[in-house]
Amino acid sequence: MRGEGNKGRLILDAARRVFAATGYYQARVEDIAREAGVGKGTVYEYFTSKEELYLEMLLEVVNSYVAGVRAGLEHAGGDIREKLFFTGRHLCSFLTEHGQLARMVLQDPGPINFKFTDHLRTIRRKMVEMVAALLRDTIPGSIPQEEAEVAARFFLAGLAGVVYPENMQTLAPQENLRTAVDVFVQGVSETFGRERG
């Protein structure tokens, strides 16, 4: 993005909505421009290409995701259950808000985003480490680093399955989250909190 003017902001927001609604290839630059209320050419004043616009937009989304997870994990005064629950809460609203885009962030972004893959990998790894650290710091007993990371991956990916919008019809998402967090924390505690057989 060239400047941080008002127009650039409008375009990024419009891009997020349009890309989220239809995916990268279905979205036309003209649609985004119209959604932003600017001319088609203006998009190219702020971004060098459709791809760059997409990547910049995705970066913002990813950053907001990371910030949310971090906020959840650092949720002041909570025990581990509370922290993980808040993390899930964030994930839930993130999925609700960003739909299609969220999938790209949580999983691989697909081949569209080769240039983004490394960054996403880094992001995911950082979050895994955060959760792993939480587990090792909080759960009684000593959890090997690698196994803590496996558990963290399991948790973060599992959360997405639980809070997926399509799954939230029978139970309130809160209830789903409580259950998942309980199972996970219990499981980690039991598995690593005592001598393992």
Add this chain to the structure above:
Amino acid sequence: MRGEGNKGRLILDAARRVFAATGYYQARVEDIAREAGVGKGTVYEYFTSKEELYLEMLLEVVNSYVAGVRAGLEHAGGDIREKLFFTGRHLCSFLTEHGQLARMVLQDPGPINFKFTDHLRTIRRKMVEMVAALLRDTIPGSIPQEEAEVAARFFLAGLAGVVYPENMQTLAPQENLRTAVDVFVQGVSETFGRERG
């Protein structure tokens, strides 16, 4: 697909490889034809459109996924750990083999596949029910149906996070799987196997 002749098979296989490598929109019909070793027009002798080819290919992939999960869950003579472990093994090789496509199956297929969404939803639900039934039948204590399903979702989605190829550099995938299954089974047992606080 028109017939089950040799060419149709070649084209489907080529389509799987090309779509997996580049995604739906990037894949050109001509690429698929070349990969299959046939002419461009031949593709249209067997499939009415690029979209139909894609959907038909995806259906095969989904079916192989379901068959593998089912085989894992019914793994003869194993206890629940063993069954879930084998399920994870299948998932692991599935992800390794089908790359990009696997994501579409495991998560939402995105807007390309609107026509497929319902089928995928059904598939995922069926698998959740299978895992939930296994939990209720195997874990001592009584687990409410809805919570069993939440746990099942958590497990299936979590597995994918653990066995993702990109995550399999430090630990052997087998080890990752063992850990995740242990955590999960312990967690469910502890959470539902006794009075819940």
Add this chain to the structure above:
Amino acid sequence: MRGEGNKGRLILDAARRVFAATGYYQARVEDIAREAGVGKGTVYEYFTSKEELYLEMLLEVVNSYVAGVRAGLEHAGGDIREKLFFTGRHLCSFLTEHGQLARMVLQDPGPINFKFTDHLRTIRRKMVEMVAALLRDTIPGSIPQEEAEVAARFFLAGLAGVVYPENMQTLAPQENLRTAVDVFVQGVSETFGRERG
């Protein structure tokens, strides 16, 4: 056409129906083959190309048209009115039967048929001459050759306007024909049958 076997006949007939129904470009060789009850490749055993098939078919149609007009004009025992009336009757059924094709014959065949244009021109000229001869032989008074030909052209083209299927809703075509022939014969008689002012 290579031989005069049964298949060749079937294909020509099918070609006439299909071309008449949809026009040259819309007709697919496969449609014609199916209509003829033969394989697609067989068409190419009898005709070297779609275009050749079309031209041979059109030649047949043109010949039958010419034969009909000639038969009408030579209608034994009739006076000029009767002869022209029978000519019109033939034209009428020709238009009804061959629809789209008839237009190509009566008017220019268009650029599709460059190779045919000369032949069609010859055909039309021949018919003009036949009618012109009839006029000069039958109408009292002396009609200059060139003006007889103009009148003949006027008559042949005018007929088509009168017997066009779309125009045959109010009056029986017979009545239309009678009127047109009357007007024409009266006109020629009056114009050329006496001293012209």
Add this chain to the structure above:
Amino acid sequence: MRGEGNKGRLILDAARRVFAATGYYQARVEDIAREAGVGKGTVYEYFTSKEELYLEMLLEVVNSYVAGVRAGLEHAGGDIREKLFFTGRHLCSFLTEHGQLARMVLQDPGPINFKFTDHLRTIRRKMVEMVAALLRDTIPGSIPQEEAEVAARFFLAGLAGVVYPENMQTLAPQENLRTAVDVFVQGVSETFGRERG
């Protein structure tokens, strides 16, 4: 057509020339664009499809035809011969200018133009009525409406046969026209101007 800007005009004119020269199916959109001196994509800025472009172009041609016929029939101060003569003059230059297209207008447009058929039918009917009215208003004696229309059809179609460019080598077109109009007017006068036998 989107606007009435310069480019749209250029494209329509180019389309008329190219379609007239080669017919609908042979004409490539790229040819039309080149003929108009614009890029291929520009055509689609002004017309939604090749078909729409064709139809819009044809509409213009038809309108100019109708206007010319009307002008001829209303030719101030002329008697009926003069009016019909001027109508023929217009038809003649129309055929000369628009070649292949003219045929589509004068006769059925063929299956390409299904959507246009109704409009063309209406146009032709309107012109038949105009000529029929002229006959009934001008020729002494009472001509039944239906027979006046038949005569009008005969005249309009016959004219085309007379003024066809290919026929204009021996006699000056003017002469042809005079002859045809004379024959026709004499014919109608004699046939309807007195008691009919």
Add this chain to the structure above:
DNA sequence: TATGAATGAGCGTTCATTCAT
């Protein structure tokens, strides 16, 4: 001889990008 599976040239259309205003 007869067939239809296989082919690829050809074309209509889309849309990211450019550039004159």
Add this chain to the structure above:
DNA sequence: AATGAATGAACGCTCATTCAT
């Protein structure tokens, strides 16, 4: 800076023609 008219590369699909059987 802002615009949108103009552009043409790219691609899905059709169908006349070929050829192995």
